[in-house]
Amino acid sequence: xxxxxxxxxxxxxxxxxNADVLIDGDRIVEVGQGLRGDESLDAQGCHVFPGFVDLxxxxxxxxxxxxxxxxxxxRAAALGGYTAVxxxxxxxxxxxxxxxxxxVRDQGVRAGLCDVFPSGCITVAREGKVLAxxxxxxxxxxxxxxxxxxxxxxxxxxxxxxxYARTLGVTMAQHCEVQDLTRHAxxxxxxxxxxxxxxxxxxxxxxxxVSRDIELCRLTxxxxxxxxxxxxxxxxxxxxxxxxxxxxxAEVTPHHLALDHxxxxxxxxxxxxxxxxxxxxxxLALRQGLVDGTIDAIAxxxxxxxxxxxxxxxxxxxxxxxxxxxxxxxVNSVVDVTPSRLAEVFSxxxxxxxxxxxxxxxxxxxxxxxxxxxxxxxxxxxxxDHRSASLSRNVPYRGRSLRGKVRHTILYGRAVVRDGEAMx
Amino acid sequence: MRHVRSISELGRDRILxxxxxxxxxxxxxxxxxxxxxxxxxxTVVSLFYEDSTRTRLSFETAARRLSADTMNFSVxxxxxxxxxxxxxxxxxxxxxxxxxFVVRHxxxxxxxxxxxxxxxxxxxxxxxxxxxxxxxxxxAYTITRSRNSQDLAGLRVAIVGxxxxxxxxxSNVEAFTALGAEVLLVAPPTLLPPVVSHWPVEVVxxxxxxxxxxxxxxxxxxQAERMNQGLVPSLAEYSTHYGLTPRRVARMSVxxxxxxxxxxxxxxxxxxxxxxxxxxxxxxxxxxxxxxRMAVLFDSLAVEPDHSALREEAR
Numbered sequence: 204x205x206x207x208x209x210x211x212x213x214x215x216x217x218x219x220x221n222a223d224v225l226i227d228g229d230r231i232v233e234v235g236q237g238l239r240g241d242e243s244l245d246a247q248g249c250h251v252f253p254g255f256v257d258l259x260x261x262x263x264x265x266x267x268x269x270x271x272x273x274x275x276x277x278r279a280a281a282l283g284g285y286t287a288v289x290x291x292x293x294x295x296x297x298x299x300x301x302x303x304x305x306x307v308r309d310q311g312v313r314a315g316l317c318d319v320f321p322s323g324c325i326t327v328a329r330e331g332k333v334l335a336x337x338x339x340x341x342x343x344x345x346x347x348x349x350x351x352x353x354x355x356x357x358x359x360x361x362x363x364x365x366x367y368a369r370t371l372g373v374t375m376a377q378h379c380e381v382q383d384l385t386r387h388a389x390x391x392x393x394x395x396x397x398x399x400x401x402x403x404x405x406x407x408x409x410x411x412x413v414s415r416d417i418e419l420c421r422l423t424x425x426x427x428x429x430x431x432x433x434x435x436x437x438x439x440x441x442x443x444x445x446x447x448x449x450x451x452x453a454e455v456t457p458h459h460l461a462l463d464h465x466x467x468x469x470x471x472x473x474x475x476x477x478x479x480x481x482x483x484x485x486x487l488a489l490r491q492g493l494v495d496g497t498i499d500a501i502a503x504x505x506x507x508x509x510x511x512x513x514x515x516x517x518x519x520x521x522x523x524x525x526x527x528x529x530x531x532x533x534v535n536s537v538v539d540v541t542p543s544r545l546a547e548v549f550s551x552x553x554x555x556x557x558x559x560x561x562x563x564x565x566x567x568x569x570x571x572x573x574x575x576x577x578x579x580x581x582x583x584x585x586x587x588d589h590r591s592a593s594l595s596r597n598v599p600y601r602g603r604s605l606r607g608k609v610r611h612t613i614l615y616g617r618a619v620v621r622d623g624e625a626m627x
Numbered sequence: 628m629r630h631v632r633s634i635s636e637l638g639r640d641r642i643l644x645x646x647x648x649x650x651x652x653x654x655x656x657x658x659x660x661x662x663x664x665x666x667x668x669x670t671v672v673s674l675f676y677e678d679s680t681r682t683r684l685s686f687e688t689a690a691r692r693l694s695a696d697t698m699n700f701s702v703x704x705x706x707x708x709x710x711x712x713x714x715x716x717x718x719x720x721x722x723x724x725x726x727x728f729v730v731r732h733x734x735x736x737x738x739x740x741x742x743x744x745x746x747x748x749x750x751x752x753x754x755x756x757x758x759x760x761x762x763x764x765x766x767a768y769t770i771t772r773s774r775n776s777q778d779l780a781g782l783r784v785a786i787v788g789x790x791x792x793x794x795x796x797x798s799n800v801e802a803f804t805a806l807g808a809e810v811l812l813v814a815p816p817t818l819l820p821p822v823v824s825h826w827p828v829e830v831v832x833x834x835x836x837x838x839x840x841x842x843x844x845x846x847x848x849x850q851a852e853r854m855n856q857g858l859v860p861s862l863a864e865y866s867t868h869y870g871l872t873p874r875r876v877a878r879m880s881v882x883x884x885x886x887x888x889x890x891x892x893x894x895x896x897x898x899x900x901x902x903x904x905x906x907x908x909x910x911x912x913x914x915x916x917x918x919x920r921m922a923v924l925f926d927s928l929a930v931e932p933d934h935s936a937l938r939e940e941a942r
Contacts (some may be wrong), residue, residue, distance in 0.1 A: 395821030400735050400756030400797055405821070470736025514714045516734030520756070 211246025226573040228617035253566035254574035256288025257554035266295025271507040273593040276552045277316035278592040283527040284576035284609035287318040293352045299324035322347040346558040349376035365425030367502035376428040384408035391464040391479040417444045429453040433478040435488035442497040454502035457533035472520035484603030499552040532605030577611040632738045633758040634801035642739035648922035665936035668694035675731040675831045721745040748927040763798035765919040788811040788847030817858040861912035872898040
């Protein structure tokens with residue numbers, strides 16, 4: 204069976220062209236004018252992007268299926284235009300064994316809404332003590348390792364992890380937080396936290412570890428990916444590391460590009476996240492880093508929590524926000540970039556970092572797997588009017604107008620989202 | 628129905644109004660039968676998630692002198708121990724038909740969260756290190772009335788000690804400056820909030836450099852755990868540099884006053900016996916606490932504030 208995507212503007216790394224896309228089975232077979240297929244997807248007024256790739260998704264299964272399952276998280280991903288997500292390993296049990304990694308991947312296949320690539324832990328049970336079985340996990344396809352939620356505190360352990368990363372050709376993705384500097388922290392350390400009497404999470408706690416790991420990367424040659432960069436200083440450190448030619452990449456979340464720490468004055472735990480929302484000065488530096496190429500990728504850090512957890516007092520509520528269904532609309536609303544740059548940061552670069560470029564990130568190219576995201580970049584919508592497919596409701600964008608909405612998502616030739624509705 | 632959650636939410640005019648109302652309450656408290664029917668039929672619930680016998684008793688005394696019914700929600704013997712959430716607790720008590728929650732919680736912001744879940748007035752009796760507005764009101768009342776004035780214009784007030792962890796300090800900075808005082812914060816850098824450059828205060832690290840030039844010394848309690856957190860090297864050193872010692876008392880100007888929100892740490896921030904300090908307002912703070920809390924409850928709960936109800940005696 205063939206499907207044709209009609210009337211869209213095809214986005215690649217180098218530019219935009221108007222053409223139809225013909226898909227046969229799971230592959231793209233023709234790109235051109237006036238194409239016909241058994242079925243047709245209307246892309247009039249839309250851009251046809253390579254399917255989005257999220258380097259940072261918390262699917263919560265196994266262990267916290269009340270907050271999210273691999274199926275519901277995959278559905279949210281598909282609705283957000285994602286054809287692939289890298290599942291974070293802070294599950295219960297953690298993704299530190301071949302068995303758990305295979306379970307997560309199989310559940311992703313069963314859901315059939317996007318590719319689920321499990322990350323592996325850097326240390327056993329994310330405890331920061333003993334290295335996880337890198338070689339075993341690499342052998343079953345894991346390419347990104349992280350203890351996300353925890354930074355690896357011990358510099359000797361991180362050095363060894365990066366040495367393994369170099370020999371195995373995989374990436375160590377660090378949650379940069381020196382925990383001795385963030386004990387009991389609730390929000391950014393700033394004038395606002397001082398007024399509210401809340402323990403602060405200072406920028407230096409992130410920047411010290413970014414700096415340390417860049418130096419360990421220089422020493423070992425192991426690939427380093429900096430998760431959810433949140434401060435101006437971190438952007439500058441990554442910028443310099445790239446100038447030095449080091450194998451360092453970095454991601455930023457939609458919420459760190461859009462929201463600032465003043466929102467915590469409402470005491471609404473929906474705005475609590477780790478790393479915390481920062482100052483407008485940091486927000487502007489992150490946007491600049493995204494525009495000038497210092498930051499490689501948008502990553503959602505989609506972190507579902509059930510409502511009762513987000514009704515706890517601010518200092519007790521768990522950190523995290525939903526992101527998958529909102530990322531494109533949020534980023535497109537706050538950063539002025541070309542569709543080609545959006546394709547890079549939402550798909551091409553994260554696919555390269557996750558080493559899944561054979562399946563994702565190519566876009567509408569003849570012969571490539573048909574993983575595409577059809578987006579109306581001009582459509583405006585309100586976050587509160589959207590009924591999320593996630594099991595959780597911790598959306599920090601209420602009251603905001605978002606520009607850019609996903610119309611269709613095509614996974615290996617199948618429209619898993621059609622006209623903004625999930626097909627399964 | 629009006630919330631009292633922070634001093635900044637009140638603003639200068641409402642602060643002055645409450646202090647004037649407290650004068651009338653103080654008059655009631657001086658009667659042989661210190662009780663009026665002003666809030667008869669109204670129900671006030673104390674919701675204290677953190678122990679504070681003195682603040683709770685002060686509020687309950689205030690409510691009863693206005694003839695309100697009081698309920699005391701005791702966290703230790705309640706459904707909270709069975710895992711009930713804050714929201715469920717608040718919604719359940721609201722369903723019983725209460726008019727005000729007096730809330731004390733170790734977490735900043737809880738009064739704002741509770742206000743989303745209830746139609747009752749929310750009165751903040753202390754949230755984390757954030758705010759304690761009735762303490763600031765009673766402190767402002769105590770200073771002004773001891774000097775027969777309406778506001779604090781022209782006064783130099785030093786708040787000394789653990790500002791960083793103090794809801795009393797945050798509320799008092801806002802209240803004292805709103806009423807025209809010049810406020811000094813006296814503390815080592817580790818006991819100050821990380822950023823205070825935007826506060827309308829002067830920061831001083833050397834207590835001795837200001838002790839002879841202030842009108843009011845407001846001493847804060849230093850908890851022993853601050854030493855374990857490494858914020859002060861030792862209690863003895865803190866006491867030497869930031870405690871109120873007999874030597875410092877001797878250097879104070881003759882009409883300077885000393886305050887403390889209690890409970891005091893004798894031998895730490897209070898190295899002198901407060902009974903030995905001529906200008907001590909510490910007992911008056913406690914007495915005035917009842918009148919000020921009566922004013923807050925009356926202002927928040929009276930449907931059409933009917934001041935005639937303050938004249939008659941409760942039967």
